[in-house]
Amino acid sequence: MAMRKDARPPFAGLNGRSPEELFAGLPTPCYILDEAALRRNGEILAGVSRRTGCRILLAQKAFSNYNLYPVLAPWLAGTEASGLYEARLGAEEMPGKEVHVFCGAYREEEFEELLRYAGHIVFNSPRQLEKFGPAAKQAGKSVGIRINPEHSTQSGHGIYDPCAPGSRLGVTRVQWERTMTPELISLLDGLHFHTLCEQDADALESTLHAVELKFGDVLPRMKWLNFGGGHHITRPGYEVDRLERCIRKAQETWGVTVYLEPGEACALNAGYLACRVLDVLQNGEFRLAILDTSAACHMPDVLEMPYRPPLYGAGNPGEKKRTFRLGGPTCLAGDVIGDYSFDGSLREGELLLFGDMAIYTTCKNNTFNGMPLPGIFVLQEGGKLKCLRKFGYTDFKSRLGGLSGLEG
Numbered sequence: 001m002a003m004r005k006d007a008r009p010p011f012a013g014l015n016g017r018s019p020e021e022l023f024a025g026l027p028t029p030c031y032i033l034d035e036a037a038l039r040r041n042g043e044i045l046a047g048v049s050r051r052t053g054c055r056i057l058l059a060q061k062a063f064s065n066y067n068l069y070p071v072l073a074p075w076l077a078g079t080e081a082s083g084l085y086e087a088r089l090g091a092e093e094m095p096g097k098e099v100h101v102f103c104g105a106y107r108e109e110e111f112e113e114l115l116r117y118a119g120h121i122v123f124n125s126p127r128q129l130e131k132f133g134p135a136a137k138q139a140g141k142s143v144g145i146r147i148n149p150e151h152s153t154q155s156g157h158g159i160y161d162p163c164a165p166g167s168r169l170g171v172t173r174v175q176w177e178r179t180m181t182p183e184l185i186s187l188l189d190g191l192h193f194h195t196l197c198e199q200d201a202d203a204l205e206s207t208l209h210a211v212e213l214k215f216g217d218v219l220p221r222m223k224w225l226n227f228g229g230g231h232h233i234t235r236p237g238y239e240v241d242r243l244e245r246c247i248r249k250a251q252e253t254w255g256v257t258v259y260l261e262p263g264e265a266c267a268l269n270a271g272y273l274a275c276r277v278l279d280v281l282q283n284g285e286f287r288l289a290i291l292d293t294s295a296a297c298h299m300p301d302v303l304e305m306p307y308r309p310p311l312y313g314a315g316n317p318g319e320k321k322r323t324f325r326l327g328g329p330t331c332l333a334g335d336v337i338g339d340y341s342f343d344g345s346l347r348e349g350e351l352l353l354f355g356d357m358a359i360y361t362t363c364k365n366n367t368f369n370g371m372p373l374p375g376i377f378v379l380q381e382g383g384k385l386k387c388l389r390k391f392g393y394t395d396f397k398s399r400l401g402g403l404s405g406l407e408g
């Protein structure tokens with residue numbers, strides 16, 4: 001498959017300079033968000049919208065560094081939220097744009113506030129639609145329900161497959177037949193599915209076929225169909241043409257407005273995690289290095305997915321002269337980022353730079369073991385570095401209790 005020429009590899013933002021040249025002055029560990037890469041992703045997504053008429057939303061659960069929303073906003077129709085807080089963040093920080101929300105189940109005490117922020121509300125079950133749908137319609141909202149086309153397209157990432165047997169996400173056609181009364185159906189403006197994860201357009205194409213088989217009869221009365229996220233649109237090699245054919249087919253067959261809500265694709269390869277080597281050791285044949293960053297705390301998807309993040313200047317195990325297993329300073333034996341090879345030995349204090357660190361990191365990290373949270377910096381388009389946020393002991397402590405103890 002031909003490489004996309006307009007998609008950026010993980011370290012393109014360095015413009016040929018070394019991490020040491022660019023980032024030596026930064027306190028490690030720290031995330032560095034790459035403004036130019038975000039804009040480039042935005043431009044690619046905007047191209048899809050322009051050519052097809054579909055509307056694209058930022059799924060904030062993957063990337064919610066709102067200081068950079070102004071970089072993405074010109075290219076997007078709005079934001080997608082997983083619940084009340086993200087909906088509020090989208091409304092506040094991408095003002096004037098659409099806010100869509102999907103949540104596995106809404107709470108009664110939050111729903112009224114949610115109506116202030118979201119224009120599109122997607123329910124996960126017929127019961128939730130029955131409970132909250134009338135109030136949403138009354139408030140003038142566009143209402144949808146999540147469907148489960150029962151078409152698994154991923155192998156190996158079981159926890160990311162909402163089509164697996166016993167899934168709680170989305171209504172199957174059998175559940176629909178049993179529970180969707182004409183009254184409930186009349187509340188609906190749209191359908192939503194989200195079944196992909198880091199996938200190409202062929203998986204979307206076969207999913208859309210399953211959607212047609214299962215729900216093709218109800219779609220003509222809908223105003224919109226949301227294809228969810230998991231489309232790796234900005235990755236080199238992604239088949240944009242095939243995506244656009246899928247969008248056009250849905251538009252033409254059912255007369256719906258198509259929404260996409262990618263998270264990863266908005267901020268793919270648009271950030272780095274800079275860290276330093278704290279210690280170098282050897283156990284039998286294994287060369288090991290302990291870094292001042294942790295997979296478990298600062299890049300949790302490395303363990304959860306799992307995946308091996310790109311590392312500047314390093315090769316696959318055995319590819320270069322010396323292979324090291326890189327791990328964090330925590331007590332977790334499995335806090336291992338991966339095996340990487342280098343031209344020479346690693347040195348204490350050496351700066352290392354992981355790539356593709358804007359997504360599912362700053363919004364998902366934690367302070368397990370009392371690990372400090374990495375600061376957040378921005379590499380601006382002109383090449384200047386700007387600090388967005390630093391964290392300290394208080395950020396760790398404040399989440400664990402009140403300052404006044406049990407008294408008062």
Ligand SMILES: *Cc1c(COP(=O)(O)O)cnc(C)c1O
Binds near residue numbers: 194
């Ligand atoms: C996770 C999620 C997304 C975004 O997924 P990416 O893999 O980051 O593109 C979009 N919509 C819903 C409902 C999701 O749960």
